[in-house]
Amino acid sequence: MKRLKVLFLAVILCTLVTVFNVKSQAAVIQKGIYIDNTDVSGMTQDEVRSMVESRVADRYDACLTLTSPTGFEVKVHPAELGMTWSNTDVAKQAASYGSKGNILERYKVAKDLQRNNVRYNIELNFDRDKLNAIIQDNLENFNQEAVDCEMTKSDQGIMIKQGTPGIVVDEQAALNDAINFLTSEWDGKDAVIELTSQVDEPKGSVEGLTQITDIIGSFTTEYKKSGAARSSNVANGCRLINGSTVYPGEQFSVLEHIAPFTTQNGYQLAGSYMNGLVVDTLGGGICQVSSTLYNAVLRAELQVDVRQNHSMIVDYVSPSGDAAIAESSGKDFKFTNDKDFPIYIEGYVTEDKEITFNIYGIEKRPANRQVSFESEVLERTVADYESIVPDAGKPIGYTSYTSSHAGIKARYIKVVTVDGVEQSREVINNSSYKMVPRTLVVGVGTSDPNAYNAMMEAVASGSIDQARATAGALAAQLAAQPVSEEPAGDP
Secondary structure, eight states: OHHHHHHHHHHHHHHHHHHHHHHHHHTBOOTTEEETTEEOTTOBHHHHHHHHHHHHHHHHTOOEEEEOTTOOEEEEOGGGGTOEEOOTTHHHHHHHTTOSSOHHHHHHHHHHHHHSOEEEOOOEEOOHHHHHHHHHHTHHHHOBOOBOOEEEEETTEEEEEOOBOEEEEOHHHHHHHHHHIIIIIOOSSOEEEEOOEEEEOOSOOHHHHTTOOEEEEEEEEEOTTOOHHHHHHHHHHHHHHTTEEEOTTOEEEHHHHHOOOSTTTTOOEEEEEETTEEEEEETTTHHHHHHHHHHHHHHHTOEEEEOOOOSSOOSSSOTTOOOOOBTTTTBOOEEEOOSSSOEEEEEEEOTTSEEEEEEEEOOOSOTTEEEEEEEEEEEEEOOOSEEEEEEEEEETTOEEEEOOBOEEEEEEEEEEEETTEEEEEEEEEEEEEOOBOEEEEEEEEOSOHHHHHHHHHHHHHTOHHHHHHHHHHHHHHHHHSOOOOOOSSOO
């Protein structure tokens, strides 16, 4: 009996040796091995590699569509996303499966494959930076801004418009989810990838804005001496700010609301400060708009973030009560609504040249508590000389006058009283304005040496009145001179 068992075992071993020797010689992949969803049993390593290479190449031709709930689409190809094949040895892995170990170990692997298949996947990598750049370049279209609840005040009353939700791509989640889909779920065919997005809820509500009925801060300045152009600029800047709603935690930038200073945006040439002179610029006078709003904001006791004084003193507010604006240098007035309710800014001008800003909110301060502001001048320097500046870029007869400005150091003080009794006194800002003498810029550009010398002699006199008179006389003389006629002929 023992001899029969030994003989039977020997026969089995011989059979196994024969089987595995044949398979080894043929170098084919065992049954039960898959790459992706393809059964590669019976194939050689070279055949598998050729098949996988073909499939990877086919994937480069696929069209991938990136989209968001807005419906906007961007079509890209895998090459644009930096697709590469990472496990290039997958055919070798499939071919070598179950080829190691002794005869019994390999036999066991073969039997296991009959019950549980082994699957290898084609592994791809994608360049996150390239995909992110495509998403970033198209965010404006992938996203849809929420429309906040709007409040409008007019002679007909207060109108409130309900807001609408927006759509915002969650940039990091969208990038991660898209990469995960491409590396784990994509079958290599054309596919649509919807970028992970979230709803952007609008700010405000009809119920909340209907409570905004109290004036919590107000201020008025006048510009009766201003010419038509400056008056127009003041009215235009006021119009661009009027009707603004600022929600809790939001910062308001005056420059962002009133710029750019162009004719297309409603501005005209008018006087403004530049390098100690009054020069004509588009939007001249706009600082009266920001200064008036600044004082209304202070009285509403909102948080002031950015405020700068002018280079020279202005006459429409007290020293330190101004807030300068300059697009070229980035001067801005910014404040944050640090209340727990929205505020609404109403701005208007009147026919008798006054500008007013009212800030509406919910008055929660005690009625017996009052806030006022004092301007305290700490130092004043008055110019005791005049300045005449020749400008070769302007013709003889041109003059531009800047009145004298005292050099002033001042501070703005917030005073709080309760039932008429002072409770606190706080310095809000410190300002320094430079001293500027009476200054006259005169044009000296001319081809007439006599006129030039006469004008420079007037400049040297140091008398603004004499320089003005000389400029006027020379301009009249030059205008009266006959125009010489060139003889006809070739130039």
